[in-house]
Amino acid sequence: xxxxxxxxxxxxxxxxxxxxxxxxxxxxxxxxxxxxxxxxxxxxxxxxxxxxxxxxxxxxxxxxxxxxxxxxxxxxxxxxxxxxxxxxxxxxxxxxxxxxxxxxxxxxxxxxxxxxxxxxxxxxxxxxxxxxxxxxxxxxxxxxxxxxxxxxxxxxxxxxxxxxxxxxxxxxxxxxxxxxxxxxxxxxxxxxxxxxxxxxxxxxxxxxxxxxxxxxxxxxxxxxxxxxxxxxxxxxxxxxxxxxxxxxxxxxxxxxxxxxxxxxxxxxxxxxxxxxxxxxxxxxxxxxxxxxxxxxxxxxxxxxxxxxxxxxxxxxxxxxxxxxxxxxxxxxxxxxxxxxxxx
Numbered sequence: 001x002x003x004x005x006x007x008x009x010x011x012x013x014x015x016x017x018x019x020x021x022x023x024x025x026x027x028x029x030x031x032x033x034x035x036x037x038x039x040x041x042x043x044x045x046x047x048x049x050x051x052x053x054x055x056x057x058x059x060x061x062x063x064x065x066x067x068x069x070x071x072x073x074x075x076x077x078x079x080x081x082x083x084x085x086x087x088x089x090x091x092x093x094x095x096x097x098x099x100x101x102x103x104x105x106x107x108x109x110x111x112x113x114x115x116x117x118x119x120x121x122x123x124x125x126x127x128x129x130x131x132x133x134x135x136x137x138x139x140x141x142x143x144x145x146x147x148x149x150x151x152x153x154x155x156x157x158x159x160x161x162x163x164x165x166x167x168x169x170x171x172x173x174x175x176x177x178x179x180x181x182x183x184x185x186x187x188x189x190x191x192x193x194x195x196x197x198x199x200x201x202x203x204x205x206x207x208x209x210x211x212x213x214x215x216x217x218x219x220x221x222x223x224x225x226x227x228x229x230x231x232x233x234x235x236x237x238x239x240x241x242x243x244x245x246x247x248x249x250x251x252x253x254x255x256x257x258x259x260x261x262x263x264x265x266x267x268x269x270x271x272x273x274x275x276x277x278x279x280x281x282x283x284x285x286x287x288x289x290x291x292x293x294x295x296x297x298x299x300x301x302x303x304x305x306x307x308x309x310x311x312x313x314x315x316x317x318x319x320x321x322x323x324x325x326x327x328x329x330x331x332x333x334x335x336x337x338x339x340x341x342x343x
Contacts, residue, residue: 002067004041009067011039013057027056103331110324114317121313122183124190126155132164136178139190139305148195148301150176153219153257159208162188165259167219173199174300175219177259179206192306197297200288201228201274205264213261214270216251222276222292225253229275229282232268245271253277 014024021035028035028049037043045053054064063070124135129152136150149169156163164178176195180188196202204215214230231245248270249262264270276283276292283291 003044005067006044006064007039007041009064010035010045010053010057013059014039017057019056024056028052099331103328106324106327106331110320110328113320113324117313117316117320118183119185119187122181122185122187122189124180124188126162126180126188133166135180135188135190136164136166136176136193139178139193146301148176154217154259156259156261157182158213158261161191161206161208163206163215163259165217165219165257167257168195168300171197171297171300173220174297175199175202175217176301177202177204177215177217189310190307191310192304194304195301197300197302198295199297200292200295201276203230203270203274205270212264212266212268214248214264215259215261217257217259219257220293221256222253224278224291225276226279227252227277229277230262231271231273231275232264233271242273245273247275250275250277 014021019027021032021039025032025035029052030049034043034045038045050061050064054061057064060070125131126135132152132155133150136152137148140146140148150166151169152164152166154165160182162180162182164180166176166178168174168176174195174197176193178193179191181191182188194204199220201216201218204217206213206215216228216230227250229247229250232248234244234246248264248268251260251262276288278291289295
């Protein structure tokens with residue numbers, strides 16, 4: 001079935017009948033542009049319009065689909081069969097086109113929905129200090145964890161995570177450590193934070209890949225210190241008393257604020273005890289307040305919070321992709337089967 005030949009035939013008969021494109025279009029209830037596209041071979045009329053076209057042009061379907069006049073009063077059976085096959089092919093071809101369009105639309109909608117979900121989850125930009133401070137403050141507010149006036153002091157990227165040391169402007173000397181996860185498009189989502197009213201050196205344990213780290217951080221400067229030590233519990237010990245701890249590692253103190261990562265053994269159980277050194281000598285714990293100052297910041301936050309529903313993103317992404325695959329397969333099944341029949 002030659003689309004251009006049929007279009008030229010429609011144009012020829014229309015002119016024979018003395019019809020303009022506009023008059024012909026009115027009879028069929030379509031636009032003049034549609035008629036023009038048929039006659040130039042750009043598109044085919046919808047199969048539902050074929051009876052109306054035949055009536056307006058005073059021809060039969062066999063003549064229309066054959067794109068030529070049939071002499072005589074009767075139409076040969078072979079021509080009728082050919083016309084029927086052409087009409088059926090036209091209908092099936094249109095159905096396959098619509099199915100193919102449906103499959104393409106399904107793929108586009110699936111990708112768009114999956115991307116929108118992902119970008120909604122990973123929406124935090126960290127290009128500037130203000131962006132990061134706002135993200136920390138919004139996380140507190142959105143989850144009803146109170147309020148904080150964050151002041152970013154240090155940041156450190158480890159793997160796909162960004163660790164941020166901050167203090168609360170309303171409680172100078174307090175410290176907070178936040179962790180954000182980097183997404184595929186360079187933006188982040190919030191994972192957790194921990195805040196402390198302890199003015200002295202704090203520590204936190206994290207795992208990155210197959211490595212385990214002790215993060216040490218502090219926002220206050222202690223000029224008399226030259227180093228500090230992190231302790232672990234001795235093997236077999238059942239409590240964290242001073243006698244049951246031993247030095248795990250010692251690090252130089254170069255002033256604050258600081259945020260450092262030290263790799264530690266997987267089996268190390270850390271003690272809350274932090275040792276402080278001056279002139280290469282450990283400072284007696286009773287003397288620490290006089291050297292480091294008061295330990296606690298009154299009224300400051302001393303809590304931790306984390307995002308528990310991180311997995312929800314991947315559940316919704318899976319549902320969207322599954323529905324998209326099902327819809328695409330539904331549309332493509334007829335297209336593929338139709339092509340096999342043609343071959």
